[in-house]
Amino acid sequence: PRPMSFTGRAWHVFPAPAARVYHSLADVGGQLYMVGGCDASGRPTSALELYCPEVDRWLSLPPMPTPRAGAAVAVLGKQLLVVGGMGKDQRPLKAVEVYNTEEGKWRKRCSLREASMGLSVTVKDGRALAVGGMGADLLPRSVLQQYDLRKDVWALLPPMPTLRYDTSVCLLDSKIYVAGGRQCKRLVKAFEVFDMESRTWSSLPSLPCKRSYSGVLWDSAGRLCWLGGLRQGGIHQSSKFTKNVNIFDTNQGKLARQVRKYRADFAAAIVRDRMIVAGGLGHQPSVLDTVEAFHPEKRKWERLSPMSTPRCSASSIVIRDRLLVVGGVNQVPSSAHEILYVKEEEIL
Structure with missing residues (x-):
């Protein structure tokens, strides 16, 4: 067979409902849902919007009962579970709400035991699992809690x-891996795993740096890939951008490392086994529009087509081998939305 090359085609700019940042994205049946976020004035919004790729347009759906930004969102069948986040008073929320995508209706559900933002959520056997969070006192939590939609508890x-x-949370088989995070201004290197069968936590080798x-x-092979970022300096050192890519194999317990370009606060996703990074901040004075892909097996970086709009703090999601980068910031909240189509092309 002929060798294959990974090619990034031109970005497709798709319609923008509104400038948005710190919103949450979810994929239900190949449709993109955008939940909440901060609007152009920096206020949390209750907006819920649906992007239909087939007709290339957005639809406004019934708004959430509670305006919020930075909410944790889980997909439970045909329903969106929206948990916590930041409210209009800039404080964590305990409100939990569910949107039924077939009925087009919101329902208030059992609230969290305490207000929380910065939660990380995954789904196992139709139940949502929420990890950590920041409480109303703005201090970190170690809580792990499970939500049963049928019992609403x-x-x-x-x-x-x-x-x-x-x-960062990942569910592999019956284990929940939890990597990094924050404790107020302090970054965390802890890497831990919860075994749902034995109901016990174990510590893994810490992340290489804060x-x-x-x-x-x-x-898909169960590897944690930690790319770039802003490295925390010491007492007499300033923070610096890093270009490190660290890969931890959860099956073998080994750590590998690769490097490319200094950047942080970028969109990142895995598409067809390649790690793609788009936009962000670097040593340059302006926001980046550059896009690159890394193949972990070949340990090779490739440059792809740049985004039409430079930005950082964008949300991203992969739907049907397409990378969608939605909103973000370029001095002010951005209304730019773009889709990267990628394909394998034969080398003649």
């Missing part, structure tokens, strides 16, 4: 060994 599971919020605004991805 939250149950506490054994807490994490490490207090934190804004973690980094914020990095890209964190999990591939």
Whole structure:
């Protein structure tokens, strides 16, 4: 067979409903839902919008009962579970709401035990699992809680060994991996795993360094990929951008490393086994529009087509081998939305 090359085609700019940042994205049946976020004036919004790729347009749906930004969102069948986040008073929320995508209706559900933002959520056997968070006192939590949609009840599971919020969470088989996060101004290197069968936590090798605004991805082989970011300086040192890419294999317990370009606060995703990074901040004075792809097996970087609009703090999601980068910031909240179509092309 002929060798294959990974090619990024031109970005497709798709319609923008409104400038938005710190919103949440979800994929239900190949349709993109955008939940809440901060509008151009910086206020949390209750907006819910649906992007239909087939007709290339947005639809406004019934708004959430509670305006919020930075909410955790889980997909439970045909329903969107929206948990916590930041409210209009700039404080964490305990409100939990569910949107039925078939009925087009919101329902208020059992609230969290305490207000929380910076939660990380995953789904196992139709139940949502929420990890960590920041409480109303703005301090980190170690809580692990499980939500049963049918019973509308939250149950506490054994807490994490490490207090934190804004973690990266991945569910592999019956284990929940939790990497990094924050404790107020302090970054966390802790890497821990919860075994749902034995209901116990274990510690894994810590992350190589304390980094914020990095890209964190999990591939289909169960590897944690930690890309770039802003490395926290010491007492007499300033923070610096890093170009490190660290890959931890959860099956073998090994750590690999690769490098490319200094950047932080970028969109990151895995598409067809490649890690893609788009936009962000670097040593340049302006926001980046550059896009690159890394193949973990070949340990090779490739430059793809740049985004039409430079930005950082964008939300991103992969739907049907397409990378959608939605909103973000370029001095002010951005209304730019773009889709990267990628394909394998034969080398003649």
